[in-house]
Amino acid sequence: MREANEGADGAAPRVGMVGAGQLARxxxxxxxxxxxxxxxxxxxxxxxxxxxxxxxxxGRPDSLDDLLAFAACCDAVTFDHELVDVAALRALAAAGxxxxxxxxxxxxxxxxxxxxxxxxxxxxxxxxxxxxxxIDEVRAFGAAHGWPVVLKAERGGYDGRGVWLAQDAAGAGxxxxxxxxxxxxxxxxxFVPITRELAQLVARRPGGESVAYPLVETVQREGICHxxxxxxxxxxxxxxxxxxxxxxIAEAIGLVGIMAVELFETRDGVLINEIACRPHNSGHFxxxxxxxxxxxxxxxxxxxxxxxxxxxxxxxxxxxxxIGVPGMPRNPVANLPAALAVEGVRxxxxxxxxxxxxxxxxVTALGERTADARDRAAxxxxxxxxxx
Amino acid sequence: MREANEGADGAAPRVGMVGAGQLARxxxxxxxxxxxxxxxxxxxxxxxxxxxxxxxxxGRPDSLDDLLAFAACCDAVTFDHELVDVAALRALAAAGxxxxxxxxxxxxxxxxxxxxxxxxxxxxxxxxxxxxxxIDEVRAFGAAHGWPVVLKAERGGYDGRGVWLAQDAAGAGxxxxxxxxxxxxxxxxxFVPITRELAQLVARRPGGESVAYPLVETVQREGICHxxxxxxxxxxxxxxxxxxxxxxIAEAIGLVGIMAVELFETRDGVLINEIACRPHNSGHFxxxxxxxxxxxxxxxxxxxxxxxxxxxxxxxxxxxxxIGVPGMPRNPVANLPAALAVEGVRxxxxxxxxxxxxxxxxVTALGERTADARDRAAxxxxxxxxxx
Numbered sequence: 001m002r003e004a005n006e007g008a009d010g011a012a013p014r015v016g017m018v019g020a021g022q023l024a025r026x027x028x029x030x031x032x033x034x035x036x037x038x039x040x041x042x043x044x045x046x047x048x049x050x051x052x053x054x055x056x057x058x059g060r061p062d063s064l065d066d067l068l069a070f071a072a073c074c075d076a077v078t079f080d081h082e083l084v085d086v087a088a089l090r091a092l093a094a095a096g097x098x099x100x101x102x103x104x105x106x107x108x109x110x111x112x113x114x115x116x117x118x119x120x121x122x123x124x125x126x127x128x129x130x131x132x133x134x135i136d137e138v139r140a141f142g143a144a145h146g147w148p149v150v151l152k153a154e155r156g157g158y159d160g161r162g163v164w165l166a167q168d169a170a171g172a173g174x175x176x177x178x179x180x181x182x183x184x185x186x187x188x189x190x191f192v193p194i195t196r197e198l199a200q201l202v203a204r205r206p207g208g209e210s211v212a213y214p215l216v217e218t219v220q221r222e223g224i225c226h227x228x229x230x231x232x233x234x235x236x237x238x239x240x241x242x243x244x245x246x247x248x249i250a251e252a253i254g255l256v257g258i259m260a261v262e263l264f265e266t267r268d269g270v271l272i273n274e275i276a277c278r279p280h281n282s283g284h285f286x287x288x289x290x291x292x293x294x295x296x297x298x299x300x301x302x303x304x305x306x307x308x309x310x311x312x313x314x315x316x317x318x319x320x321x322x323i324g325v326p327g328m329p330r331n332p333v334a335n336l337p338a339a340l341a342v343e344g345v346r347x348x349x350x351x352x353x354x355x356x357x358x359x360x361x362x363v364t365a366l367g368e369r370t371a372d373a374r375d376r377a378a379x380x381x382x383x384x385x386x387x388x
Numbered sequence: 389m390r391e392a393n394e395g396a397d398g399a400a401p402r403v404g405m406v407g408a409g410q411l412a413r414x415x416x417x418x419x420x421x422x423x424x425x426x427x428x429x430x431x432x433x434x435x436x437x438x439x440x441x442x443x444x445x446x447g448r449p450d451s452l453d454d455l456l457a458f459a460a461c462c463d464a465v466t467f468d469h470e471l472v473d474v475a476a477l478r479a480l481a482a483a484g485x486x487x488x489x490x491x492x493x494x495x496x497x498x499x500x501x502x503x504x505x506x507x508x509x510x511x512x513x514x515x516x517x518x519x520x521x522x523i524d525e526v527r528a529f530g531a532a533h534g535w536p537v538v539l540k541a542e543r544g545g546y547d548g549r550g551v552w553l554a555q556d557a558a559g560a561g562x563x564x565x566x567x568x569x570x571x572x573x574x575x576x577x578x579f580v581p582i583t584r585e586l587a588q589l590v591a592r593r594p595g596g597e598s599v600a601y602p603l604v605e606t607v608q609r610e611g612i613c614h615x616x617x618x619x620x621x622x623x624x625x626x627x628x629x630x631x632x633x634x635x636x637i638a639e640a641i642g643l644v645g646i647m648a649v650e651l652f653e654t655r656d657g658v659l660i661n662e663i664a665c666r667p668h669n670s671g672h673f674x675x676x677x678x679x680x681x682x683x684x685x686x687x688x689x690x691x692x693x694x695x696x697x698x699x700x701x702x703x704x705x706x707x708x709x710x711i712g713v714p715g716m717p718r719n720p721v722a723n724l725p726a727a728l729a730v731e732g733v734r735x736x737x738x739x740x741x742x743x744x745x746x747x748x749x750x751v752t753a754l755g756e757r758t759a760d761a762r763d764r765a766a767x768x769x770x771x772x773x774x775x776x
Contacts, residue, residue, distance in 0.1 A: 012439075012721055012739065029417045032440050035721040035737035035749075051400075052420050054442045291732045291754075306729040313701055313754065333400055333423040341694040344679045349423035351400065361423075366679075366701065 012037045013303055016074030017049070018061045022350035022359070023080035023279045023295075024049030026287065030295035036303070041070045048350045049080070064088040071097040078257060078302045079278050082110040083156070100206075100256040100302040101277045108253050109277040113154040113187055122252055124245055125271050127264070128190040133180075138172040141188040150189040151175045163223055165191065192271060198232055198263040199282035200246040203297035204255045206304050210247055211297065213290065213310045215239045218262070218282050224357070225281045227378075228319040229370050230289055231312065234265070242270055249275060258283065258298040281321070281359070286310070288346050288364050289317035314366035318374035320381045322361035324354035328385050332360050339363070339383040345376050347384070400425045401691055404462030405437070406449045410738035410747070411468035411667045411683075412437035414675065418683035424691070429458045436738045437468070452476040459485040466645060466690045467666050470498040471544070488594075488644040488690040489665045496641050497665040501542040501575055510640055512633055513659045515652070516578040521568075526560040529576040538577040539563045551611055553579065580659060586620055586651040587670035588634040591685040592643040594692050598635055599685065601678065601698045603627045606650070606670050612745070615766075616707040617758050618673045619700065622653070630658055637663060646671065646686040669709065669747070674698070676734050676752050677705035702754035706762035708769045710749035712742035716773050720748050727751070727771040733764050735772070 013036050017024045020042035028049060031038040039055040040047070050056045057073075059066030062085040071077050076098040089103035101109070108114050119126045128145050131154075132138050142149045149172060153162035162184075166172035172188075179186050197220055201213035215234065219227035232239065246261040249272075260280030262273040283294035292300075292308025300307055322332060329335060332349045339347055349361035363380040367373035382388035401424050405412045408430035416437055419426040427443040428435070438444045445461075447454030450473040459465050464486040477491035489497070496502050507514045516533050519542070520526050530537045537560060541550035550572075554560035560576075567574050585608055589601035603622065607615035620627065634649040637660070648668030650661040671682035680688075680696025688695055710720060717723060720737045727735055737749035751768045755761035770776035 011719060025420060028440075029420050032413060032417050033734070033736045034724065035719070035739050037439070050442075051425070052416075052441065054439070054444070056442070291734075300728065305725045308728065309732040311732065331399060331423070336422065337693045340688065340696065344697040344699065346421070346679075348421045351423050 013076075014039060014055075014074045015299060015302060016041065016070055016077045017080050018067070018070070018077065018084055019080035020047035020049035020056070021080055022048045022352070025052055025350060026284070026293075026348070027080070027279060027295045027299065028053050029287075030293055030299055034296065034299060036299055039070070039074055041066065048352050051351045061085070062088065064091050067092050068095065071095075071099075076100060076302045078298070079106070081278065082106060082276065084110075086110070098302075101259075102254060102256065105253045105255055105277055109259075109275055111155055112152055112274055113185065115272075115274055116187065118252065119249070119272050122248065124248060125269060127192045127271050127273075130188050132176070132186050132188045135169065135173045135176045138166070138176060138188050139169045142166075142169060142172070145190040148191045150191050151179075152187045152189060153179065154185045154187055156184075161223070192264055192266055194264045194266060196232070196234075196265040197273075198234070198242060198265055198270065199228070199280070200242045200261045200263060201258060201280065201283045201286070201294055202246045202250045202255070202261070203258045203294070203301050203307050203310075204250045205301050205307060206256050208251070209307055210250055211307045211310045212243045212246055213283065213286060213294070214312055215242045216282055216285065224321075224323065224359075226321055226323070227374065228282050228285050229374060230285045230317045230319075233370065238265065238270055245270070245272060253277075257301045258294050281362075284348070284362050285317045285319040285364055287348075289314060289366055315368050316370040316373050317364060317366050318370060318377045319362055319364045320374070320377040321359055322349070322363065322381050322384050324356045324358040324360055325385050325387070326356050328354045330354060332384050335384045335386050338388065339380040342376055342380040342383065345380040347380060349384075401464075402427060402443075402462045403687060403690060404429065404458055404465045405468050406455070406458070406465065406472055407468035408435035408437035408444070409468055410436045410736075410740070413440055413738060414672070414681075414736070415468070415667060415683045415687065416441050417675075418681055418687055422684065422687060424687055427458070427462055429454065436740050439739045449473070450476065452479050455480050456483065459483075459487075464488060464690045466686070467494070469666065470494060470664065472498075474498070486690075489647075490642060490644065493641045493643055493665055497647075497663055499543050500540055500662055501573065503662055504575065506640065507637070507660050510636065512636060513657060515580045515659050515661075518576050520564070520574050520576045523557065523561045523564045526554070526564060526576050527557045530554075530557060530560070533578040536579045538579050539567075540575045540577060541567065542573045542575055544572075549611070580652055580654055582652045582654060584620070584622075584653040585661075586622070586630060586653055586658065587616070587668070588630045588649045588651060589646060589668065589671045589674070589682055590634045590638045590643070590649070591646045591682070591689050591695050591698075592638045593689050593695060594644050596639070597695055598638055599695045599698045600631045600634055601671065601674060601682070602700055603630045604670055604673065612709075612711065612747075613669045614709055614711070615762065616670050616673050617762065618677055618705045618707075621758065626653065626658055633658070633660060641665075645689045646682050669750075672736070672750050673705045673707040673752055675736075677702060677754055703756050704758040704761050705752060705754050706758060706765045707750055707752045708762070708765040709747055710737070710751065710769050710772050712744050712746040712748055713773050713775070714744050716742045718742060720772050723772045723774055726776065727768040730764055730768040730771065733768040735768060737772075
């Protein structure tokens with residue numbers, strides 16, 4: 001088998017991405033520039049990324065047979081989501097396939113409990129938390145750390161799903177009952193007064209070479225990222241702390257690829273919320289705003305190629321998500337001409353039908369000042385929604 | 389049939405590009421962002437762009453049957469080269485298909501004689517020229533305008549092919565004899581002492597809305613573009629003249645899409661050399677250096693969508709072509725890891741096997757100063773060649 005990092009004369013390196021959503025779709029744009037053949041393992045032929053590459057396999061990310069067949073046509077296998085079976089990844093690696101991030105890394109990334117335990121063990125700042133299995137444990141945690149208490153599913157949550165705010169023991173009881181019925185394990189976490197949410201992206205190669213993107217502020221509503229502002233308007237020492245934490249995590253989990261570390265800023269400093277070891281919504285701004293996008297650096301990392309500069313090409317950038325709202329056209333392209341008339345915005349639509357709450361595109365604007373970039377991007381998004 | 393510019397609810401606009409070289413390949417990257425389904429009419433399944441889109445038809449650009457079948461699956465048809473049959477384009481339009489640029493525009497663009505006659509008629513500055521069919525006519529032109537004389541095939545030349553420099557009547561005789569034997573019609577043109585070559589890109593919508601990119605300097609060797617420097621270091625009034633000329637040409641030929649106007653700078657001003665009505669090598673810098681790339685504005689124009697800002701995002705940019713040299717690896721990806729280590733360069737490889745003289749990629753660098761950007765891009769190209 002050809003080594004992924006050899007770039008053997010005459011053949012393009014083939015990277016296989018498990019998952020074919022918008023993250024794989026934008027990875028394809030980066031792959032085209034570098035002459036990388038991107039293969040995707042899609043659930044359906046009309047998945048976002050399956051529409052834009054000729055190399056599509058249909059299969060399940062938790063099926064070892066499907067993964068083995070997919071890996072056979074790739075030099076390296078990576079992911080656009082964490083919903084993969086770790087045992088299958090281990091089997092894939094054992095069969096001689098290059099898999100990045102590794103099964104060990106994915107195992108940590110897909111489990112908030114493991115993450116928290118690891119970070120606490122490393123002495124990294126996390127909110128007070130405990131694993132809970134019964135309402136009594138939540139009640140004891142609330143008594144010790146105060147109410148409300150945040151309850152989180154350890155696995156499988158995203159975009160606000162799998163997170164509940166329990167105001168008191170009665171509210172917690174309902175969540176715990178449901179979780180027990182659905183077989184979910186839960187974390188209880190102190191409700192921390194947050195001044196801002198932040199995200200720190202890091203890319204890391206197998207040998208340890210790493211780059212840390214400019215720290216960004218993420219604006220969330222109901223647990224869904226709506227806006228990203230780059231760089232975060234934050235004291236230099238806090239940005240430096242975020243960078244140090246993210247690089248420490250990358251090292252500790254043996255990261256290969258890109259990782260987003262979601263952080264809470266409190267009055268006293270920053271706390272680690274959770275990590276995602278794949279291209280991440282908080283890094284979409286990097287397509288236009290950085291010398292090398294998160295997608296390109298992810299590909300470079302998994303092929304063990306030198307990582308690219310993460311320098312900002314403009315003083316400020318803002319990314320606003322296009323999220324389905326009631327009454328929006330099924331295809332966001334319908335309102336594209338109106339939105340394109342907004343000066344200097346960079347519009348991305350994902351080839352997905354809009355449904356309320358679904359991320360179907362995003363808009364990035366660069367500028368001298370964050371507020372101006374944010375206004376322009378938000379105006380284009382409103383026009384895409386049909387509400388502008 | 390759906391109108392291309394409607395963006396009908398639920399369906400992606402489908403643009404068909406005749407030709408599947410690197411220009412179509414880079415157009416696919418722009419199409420992905422805008423949710424446009426790019427179809428290509430390729431000569432072979434491994435053509436540069438056919439490797440990166442699932443929508444590939446195999447056929448000949450001069451076959452009406454192939455064009456009709458291709459157009460049937462597209463809302464608008466456009467081109468990545470001019471080697472199309474104008475009569476077939478007229479038949480395509482007559483059958484109700486949207487074709488941009490139009491057959492009339494393509495007819496001018498693919499014929500240097502017609503271009504020159506049109507520009508002269510419009511009072512735009514061109515070098516003295518005449519159509520020649522026999523050596524006596526070249527001899528008379530040389531006597532009137534001095535030797536050497538430039539001889540050009542009216543049609544089909546590119547990258548230095550189809551252009552000859554005749555030092556005297558004897559040399560001209562050889563070229564004319566060969567041209568007559570091969571059925572080529574020729575232009576004779578005064579050999580103009582050039583201080584620099586320039587290129588002005590313009591995009592224009594059906595209604596007339598136009599944008600003119602920053603004027604660039606193109607560095608040619610043996611008729612092949614090697615480097616592009618943006619913006620051209622030129623007096624403001626000359627840049628303004630180039631812009632005015634290009635917009636006048638766009639208007640005169642009813643351009644829809646992107647056009648490159650190649651210009652000569654002489655001690656006395658600028659002269660028009662020739663035009664290309666498609667994305668052009670002199671515009672590759674715009675992918676990273678401008679708010680909207682030539683590829684995106686071409687797509688917007690043919691769909692009659694608002695054109696995007698052409699503002700530079702950095703003070704200076706340089707693009708250096710990767711052109712096959714003897715001894716270079718067949719696949720330029722082989723040397724990619726070395727080249728990626730050069731700080732802040734943006735590498736594009738086209739998925740083509742390298743052969744001496746063949747364009748197989750390019751590198752763009754942005755910077756505060758042109759010289760620095762050029763040095764970095766050139767260093768990356770040398771490493772890709774294996775000579776760095």
